[in-house]
Amino acid sequence: MLAAIPFPDISPEIFTIHLGEWAFSLRWYAMAYIVGILIGWRIGIRAAKSPQIWRGPAPMKPEQVEDFLTWIIIGIIAGGRLGYVLFYRPAFYAANPLDIFRVWDGGMAFHGGFLGVVLAVYAYSRRHDVALGSLADLLAICTPPGLLLGRLANFINAELWGRPTDAAWGVIFPGTAAQDCALVEGLCARHPSQLYEAGLEGVLLGGLLLFLAFRHGWLKRPWMLSGLFFAGYGLSRFLVEFVRQADPQFITPDNPLGHVIGTGGIGVSMGQLLSLPMILVGVSILIWARRRA
Numbered sequence: 064m065l066a067a068i069p070f071p072d073i074s075p076e077i078f079t080i081h082l083g084e085w086a087f088s089l090r091w092y093a094m095a096y097i098v099g100i101l102i103g104w105r106i107g108i109r110a111a112k113s114p115q116i117w118r119g120p121a122p123m124k125p126e127q128v129e130d131f132l133t134w135i136i137i138g139i140i141a142g143g144r145l146g147y148v149l150f151y152r153p154a155f156y157a158a159n160p161l162d163i164f165r166v167w168d169g170g171m172a173f174h175g176g177f178l179g180v181v182l183a184v185y186a187y188s189r190r191h192d193v194a195l196g197s198l199a200d201l202l203a204i205c206t207p208p209g210l211l212l213g214r215l216a217n218f219i220n221a222e223l224w225g226r227p228t229d230a231a232w233g234v235i236f237p238g239t240a241a242q243d244c245a246l247v248e249g250l251c252a253r254h255p256s257q258l259y260e261a262g263l264e265g266v267l268l269g270g271l272l273l274f275l276a277f278r279h280g281w282l283k284r285p286w287m288l289s290g291l292f293f294a295g296y297g298l299s300r301f302l303v304e305f306v307r308q309a310d311p312q313f314i315t316p317d318n319p320l321g322h323v324i325g326t327g328g329i330g331v332s333m334g335q336l337l338s339l340p341m342i343l344v345g346v347s348i349l350i351w352a353r354r355r356a
């Protein structure tokens with residue numbers, strides 16, 4: 064008998080309030096966004112109040128961090144939604160354009176949200192005359208807590224699970240995850256890829272960025288932390304994609320692994336294809352920033 068871990072019985076909803084025919088639910092996924100943004104905000108405030116970690120004065124005052132947060136939230140939501148529409152389901156939304164605005168139905172792409180944030184950072188930098196490199200570095204150290212909580216929420220929602228596995232830490236996810244895979248006592252065991260990403264993107268990368276920022280003086284060398292974030296996230300996502308189940312729209316009988324380039328055992332998934340530019344850009348920024356410093 065193969066070993067496997069049963070999926071914990073955690074409801075995706077924290078609580079639901081019913082008022083007649085109207086109901087309001089607070090979900091773990093929404094809470095992950097809220098708490099992640101609040102933690103990032105507090106990290107930003109701490110950095111803004113620590114002039115000794117910057118090369119010269121801090122680029123922003125604490126009250127400016129709150130204003131900057133609004134720009135970032137808009138970039139995350141708009142970019143994440145449009146990224147999902149364009150990268151993952153363009154044909155569906157071309158036929159149903161009004162559904163693009165139904166964000167409550169789900170569907171956000173990190174790479175799209177990332178591009179939205181890049182545009183928000185650039186626009187804020189130009190409008191308020193803040194050094195772009197320092198602003199990007201500040202955001203780099205504030206982002207990983209949100210990534211960590213977001214991936215934990217994906218796990219609670221039993222979504223974005225991994226490929227079938229017979230590893231002892233394989234998790235038996237409920238619902239459609241039990242279809243078309245190797246079975247353990249009649250149930251499917253899959254890689255908990257959400258937890259892999261939480262560990263790599265949130266704990267490992269986030270901890271390294273904070274250590275280098277507050278203990279190793281990397282905020283005094285503009286763009287170094289940004290380059291490390293781009294390369295670190297891209298590499299983490301690229302590696303986890305090897306054990307992550309592809310989105311259903313990419314899976315066919317002839318392409319069961321959902322590769323967008325190549326088929327069979329060797330190929331590249333959409334997540335890997337979108338992560339490669341991040342790795343290349345991150346490494347290039349690191350090399351350029353190191354020489355510049």
